[in-house]
Amino acid sequence: MSGASASVELPPGAASREVERRRDGIGGRVRDAIAEEVPIALLYNDRPHVVMMATPHDLEDFALGFSLSEGILVEAGELEAVDAQALLEGIELRLRVPPGRADALEERRRNLTGRTSCGLCGAQALEDAVRQPAPVRGGPQIDDAVLRRALAQLHERQPLNLATGATHAAAWARADGTLALVREDVGRHNALDKLVGALVRAGEEVERGFLVVTSRASYEMVQKAATAGIALVAAISAPTALAIQLAETTGVTLIGFARRESHVVYTHPRRISARQEEVPS
Known part of the structure; x- marks a missing residue:
């Protein structure tokens, strides 16, 4: 079982909360380590694209990796800037990309809200849901x-x-x-x-x-x-x-x-x- 005392330094992405833990019918108040989960909105050239429920850590990696793995960008150099803004409701990641990429994204915009168990919510067409990547070559042995x-x-x-x-x-x-x-x-x-x-x-x-x-x-x-x-x-x-x-x-x-x-x-x-x-x- 996870747990954290007030004096233990928590890893990034964790928060400390007081909980009541019971064992063999005996309970007591303790501090516990809890994974953080917040709405993170990704905006490309100020255009809202998606809100994902995620752990608010390694956000620059997240912004770049999401952009590449979703086929929004072809190479890392196309991500010109990432600005993270903490708001009351969550976090906005404002990504600056070439205008052509932003325009192409707008055309296939899904306006989905991601959840921890769902990567498809709000997909508007089958080709959005089951995108076929190019075949992978090589690889390790x-x-x-x-x-x-x-x-x-x-x-x-x-x-x-x-x-x-x-x-x-x-x-x-x-x-x-x-x-x-x-x-x-x-x-x-x-x-x-x-x-x-x-x-x-x-x-x-x-x-x-x-x-x-x-x-x-x-x-x-x-x-x-x-x-x-x-x-x-x-x-x-x-x-x-x-x-x-x-x-x-x-x-x-x-x-x-x-x-x-x-x-x-x-x-x-x-x-x-x-x-x-x-x-x-």
Whole structure:
């Protein structure tokens, strides 16, 4: 169970609240660490686009990663400026982009309100909902030991979740299994967007590493990864049927139920080298 005393420094994205904790019929007032969740509005050239419920940390990464993973921008240099403004209702991220990008966005504007479990709310057309990224080329060649190495590091690299028990993480592992970057958020899509932004800003080469996420592999996660050029996605939980279909058509190697002792490869197993054994059906 998460918890925090008044003297313990909280990680960014966490708040301290007094709660009543009960155990074996005995209760007491304690301080607890709670994950923050606030409305974050993204405006492109002063035009409102979307409001996402997210953890208010790593916002520059979020702004860049969302813009790239949603296909609003093609390259990082097109994001000219990000201005974060804290308001009573939440946070506004005012993004300055080339006029042509803003005009194209206005034409396919969805006016959606994102939630922690939904990346589609308010989509106006099927092509908005199921966007087909370009096929991913290349990617790393890893083995089971590399995946286990990445997973072994993941737990301790989530300070916000360790404090609150309420957040997802998206992690970037290099080809040897070393975790280079981790981003956390109450929403799995937001965590991935933050990681994509951090990857680009750090100059990491996406063809030389792979993505590990602590959530299920929904199709939006595969969609965002493929749009960013990520060729291998390993999820702690299960994929959906549409995620598998999208991974197949975009050339993404999709792994589900990733554990230190086992995992399931759903698509494009050529990037995973492993000893072949008979598995009981």
